[in-house]
Amino acid sequence: DQQVKQNSPSLSVQEGRISILNCDYTNSMFDYFLWYKKYPAEGPTFLISISSIKDKNEDGRFTVFLNKSAKHLSLHIVPSQPGDSAVYFCAASGGSNYKLTFGKGTLLTVNP
Amino acid sequence: DAGITQSPRHKVTETGTPVTLRCHQTENHRYMYWYRQDPGHGLRLIHYSYGVKDTDKGEVSDGYSVSRSKTEDFLLTLESATSSQTSVYFCAISESGTFEAFFGQGTRLTVV
Numbered sequence: 001d002q003q004v005k006q007n008s009p010s011l012s013v014q015e016g017r018i019s020i021l022n023c024d025y026t027n028s029m030f031d032y033f034l035w036y037k038k039y040p041a042e043g044p045t046f047l048i049s050i051s052s053i054k055d056k057n058e059d060g061r062f063t064v065f066l067n068k069s070a071k072h073l074s075l076h077i078v079p080s081q082p083g084d085s086a087v088y089f090c091a092a093s094g095g096s097n098y099k100l101t102f103g104k105g106t107l108l109t110v111n112p
Numbered sequence: 113d114a115g116i117t118q119s120p121r122h123k124v125t126e127t128g129t130p131v132t133l134r135c136h137q138t139e140n141h142r143y144m145y146w147y148r149q150d151p152g153h154g155l156r157l158i159h160y161s162y163g164v165k166d167t168d169k170g171e172v173s174d175g176y177s178v179s180r181s182k183t184e185d186f187l188l189t190l191e192s193a194t195s196s197q198t199s200v201y202f203c204a205i206s207e208s209g210t211f212e213a214f215f216g217q218g219t220r221l222t223v224v
Binding site: 102 | 202
């Protein structure tokens with residue numbers, strides 16, 4: 001039973017355009033959401049997060065939007081750069097156990 | 113970068129042999145995690161620890177055990193390795209009060 005879903009295995013965009021990565025969740029107990037980026041042969045690195053009390057969080061070129069009623073969040077990257085090409089994982093946590101549940105990831109390719 | 117070291121980085125072992133992977137941190141973070149990454153599955157939690165000698169199971173704990181005798185070290189043991197345990201294993205740490213986890217570089221384990 002997959003609690004965090006990233007339904008697009010891959011996404012390709014042109015440099016300078018917007019990249020939108022989507023994530024859905026089913027567990028209503030989740031109240032904190034994170035995005036990680038992963039390059040090949042490296043560990044995932046934290047990118048941006050959002051608490052369920054907010055609907056938007058912005059950090060430079062990266063913005064995460066949360067729609068609690070739809071149990072949906074998205075990561076916007078504007079403008080996209082070739083160095084953004086990586087696998088992006090959505091993750092969620094709930095309560096005080098500090099466990100993260102990850103989606104399967106989306107491979108983003110930004111073409112020059 | 114968070115001080116996390118995984119060892120070994122690569123290992124090939126035979127079916128039925130015991131294997132121990134080590135995660136060492138220099139950040140004095142309370143929480144430590146073991147994840148495995150497999151194609152089509154994303155990152156799945158194996159076991160985690162919320163303090164010395166305090167551990168709990170994740171979603172894919174069968175065939176694995178862990179130990180944490182001191183804050184800085186978290187060991188993952190495959191009691192009798194099977195081919196289904198061929199994977200890339202990531203250790204992660206997080207500080208009390210925050211959900212952002214920092215990951216190690218990974219251990220690529222091949223069971224033949």
